[in-house]
Amino acid sequence: MKIAVASGKGGTGKTTIAVNLALAIEGDVQLLDCDVEGPNAHLFLRPCIESVRPVGISTPRIDADRCLGCGKCSDACHFNALLRIRKKIKIIQNLCHGCEACQLVCPTGALALEPRRIGSISEGMAGPIPIAFGELDIGQSLSVPVIRELKALVRGHAHTVIDCPPGTSCPVVEAVQGCDRCLMVTEPTPFGLHDLKILAKVLGRMGVPMGAIVNRDNGTYEPLEEFCRSSGIPVLMRIPFDRRIAELYSRGEVLVDTYPGFRERMVGLFNQVRA
Amino acid sequence: MKRPVRQVAVLSGKGGTGKTTVTASLACYAGRPIVADCDVDASNLSLLLQGTPRSRHPFIGGLKADIDPARCTSCGKCEDHCRFRAIRSMKVDHMACEGCGVCQLVCPEGAAVLHETVSGEIFVRDTSHGTVVDAEMMPGEPNSGKLAARVRTLAMEEAKIQDSPLVLIDGPPGTGCPAISSVIGVDLALIVTEPTRSGGHDLGRVIDLASHFNTPCAVIINKHDLNPDLTIEIIHECQRRGVQIMGLLPFDEQAGEAIISGLPLPESAPDSPAEMAVRAVWEKVLAFLEGIPDGPSITVR
Numbered sequence: 001m002k003i004a005v006a007s008g009k010g011g012t013g014k015t016t017i018a019v020n021l022a023l024a025i026e027g028d029v030q031l032l033d034c035d036v037e038g039p040n041a042h043l044f045l046r047p048c049i050e051s052v053r054p055v056g057i058s059t060p061r062i063d064a065d066r067c068l069g070c071g072k073c074s075d076a077c078h079f080n081a082l083l084r085i086r087k088k089i090k091i092i093q094n095l096c097h098g099c100e101a102c103q104l105v106c107p108t109g110a111l112a113l114e115p116r117r118i119g120s121i122s123e124g125m126a127g128p129i130p131i132a133f134g135e136l137d138i139g140q141s142l143s144v145p146v147i148r149e150l151k152a153l154v155r156g157h158a159h160t161v162i163d164c165p166p167g168t169s170c171p172v173v174e175a176v177q178g179c180d181r182c183l184m185v186t187e188p189t190p191f192g193l194h195d196l197k198i199l200a201k202v203l204g205r206m207g208v209p210m211g212a213i214v215n216r217d218n219g220t221y222e223p224l225e226e227f228c229r230s231s232g233i234p235v236l237m238r239i240p241f242d243r244r245i246a247e248l249y250s251r252g253e254v255l256v257d258t259y260p261g262f263r264e265r266m267v268g269l270f271n272q273v274r275a
Numbered sequence: 276m277k278r279p280v281r282q283v284a285v286l287s288g289k290g291g292t293g294k295t296t297v298t299a300s301l302a303c304y305a306g307r308p309i310v311a312d313c314d315v316d317a318s319n320l321s322l323l324l325q326g327t328p329r330s331r332h333p334f335i336g337g338l339k340a341d342i343d344p345a346r347c348t349s350c351g352k353c354e355d356h357c358r359f360r361a362i363r364s365m366k367v368d369h370m371a372c373e374g375c376g377v378c379q380l381v382c383p384e385g386a387a388v389l390h391e392t393v394s395g396e397i398f399v400r401d402t403s404h405g406t407v408v409d410a411e412m413m414p415g416e417p418n419s420g421k422l423a424a425r426v427r428t429l430a431m432e433e434a435k436i437q438d439s440p441l442v443l444i445d446g447p448p449g450t451g452c453p454a455i456s457s458v459i460g461v462d463l464a465l466i467v468t469e470p471t472r473s474g475g476h477d478l479g480r481v482i483d484l485a486s487h488f489n490t491p492c493a494v495i496i497n498k499h500d501l502n503p504d505l506t507i508e509i510i511h512e513c514q515r516r517g518v519q520i521m522g523l524l525p526f527d528e529q530a531g532e533a534i535i536s537g538l539p540l541p542e543s544a545p546d547s548p549a550e551m552a553v554r555a556v557w558e559k560v561l562a563f564l565e566g567i568p569d570g571p572s573i574t575v576r
Contacts, residue, residue, distance in 0.1 A: 038473070250471040
């Protein structure tokens with residue numbers, strides 16, 4: 001079972017749910033932190049890191065001796081990463097998406113592709129749990145290739161928990177792609193609801209079955225309840241607003257070990273999701 | 276002499292630390308600035324500042340491919356060459372397609388065609404706290420960085436039309452494309468963090484991001500009393516890096532209720548501990564902006 005934990009709005013408790021769920025599942029489970037612009041799961045699980053490897057995308061390099069300056073490559077590039085200035089081609093690496101169109105159209109084979117580092121992937125063990133997280137290098141804009149590389153690690157485990165990035169655009173789609181279920185962590189505020197609605201639309205388009213987890217639920221926020229009811233989204237869990245939880249989180253502690261009854265609740269959540 | 280438009284971007288790295296609450300409050304103190312909501316994945320600012328759109332602009336994010344089944348011979352070349360794995364069984368997954376056009380280049384039958392797609396909409400709203408430019412992205416679309424950049428451009432145009440001295444940017448979480456679009460070229464990146472392991476970790480990444488683009492930055496620690504030890508650790512780390520702390524905001528339940536009321540903090544909870552602390556931040560932001568050579572004079576309400 002591959003379970004994605006996503007949220008739309010940031011800071012609703014994705015990492016808390018992902019980490020504690022992975023710890024509560026009995027048996028063979030791995031955790032992938034796909035929030036590559038701010039990976040945090042390892043701060044709670046404190047794994048022993050066994051390997052760190054770079055992630056690159058292929059970007060063009062020009063062999064000046066072969067280049068005719070014809071500009072076919074810059075015409076083919078839809079991302080403006082190749083500019084033709086006075087019959088010379090200039091490459092703006094940061095705009096390159098690695099599609100390789102330039103190489104396909106070059107009549108003289110003047111373009112060679114070489115990997116350019118955009119991030120890294122760390123793998124390690126947190127007790128019995130294999131954990132991997134991606135990290136986008138500072139100044140790099142493309143998080144999707146890092147997430148894609150990380151997702152390649154999904155295999156050979158009975159269960160995978162995926163901590164997704166916030167938002168509702170392409171990095172989230174990449175992280176959720178191929179998952180059997182998605183847990184949407186939200187909070188009972190207009191912000192939480194607004195972003196939940198967008199996320200539910202994305203998941204609906206992707207055809208991924210979804211359920212909601214309402215965090216900091218200190219009463220009933222009727223518009224949220226109404227949205228879940230009318231959209232047929234089951235509310236799988238409610239976590240009360242409790243300053244103790246916030247303090248435990250702030251110290252990087254996991255709730256299944258410290259907050260009474262939490263492990264049982266996460267096991268219950270998993271059984272519900274699996275059913 | 277024409278005074279320059281100053282730009283302040285509110286960022287955080289980690290989501291949910293209070294960016295939008297801070298931005299909406301600063302908009303109230305600034306007295307009708309132009310506000311750009313660059314968190315285009317989850318644009319929440321207008322939930323606080325309200326205002327119906329005065330104008331709407333479609334956002335053409337880029338191109339998408341389609342394969343004409345009448346011409347396709349299922350040779351599989353497009354599938355082999357697509358680096359985004361967007362083509363499966365001769366069908367294009369629009370959510371994965373980045374519109375690079377490689378399929379069109381390699382298709383021997385001319386079956387792959389590209390077309391422009393509207394991937395979002397930009398709104399300009401007049402509110403009682405200034406003009407807000409925000410956007411709604413079609414769910415799951417790429418190009419959120421491009422859309423954030425477009426929102427900023429429209430906000431700058433509004434600032435020039437209205438002769439407004441200040442553009443406030445509500446940024447996205449993270450450090451990827453929309454965050455880069457929000458931080459490049461602003462006068463100040465105001466980073467809102469919280470004293471949690473995650474908050475501290477992601478704060479470090481955003482300070483790195485601002486430095487990478489030579490953008491001056493300062494830090495606000497929200498809910499500082501949640502973990503005083505970690506707050507001190509963050510202050511020390513900022514001092515070590517030469518980053519100014521512009522304020523400590525207390526954990527204040529009235530601030531949470533402010534979001535539910537749908538009003539910015541200065542209106543829903545005036546003189547509450549959090550509101551007074553944000554007001555003090557504004558004074559420091561103002562002092563910072565006035566300290567920039569050839570700075571504009573901004574009058575505080």
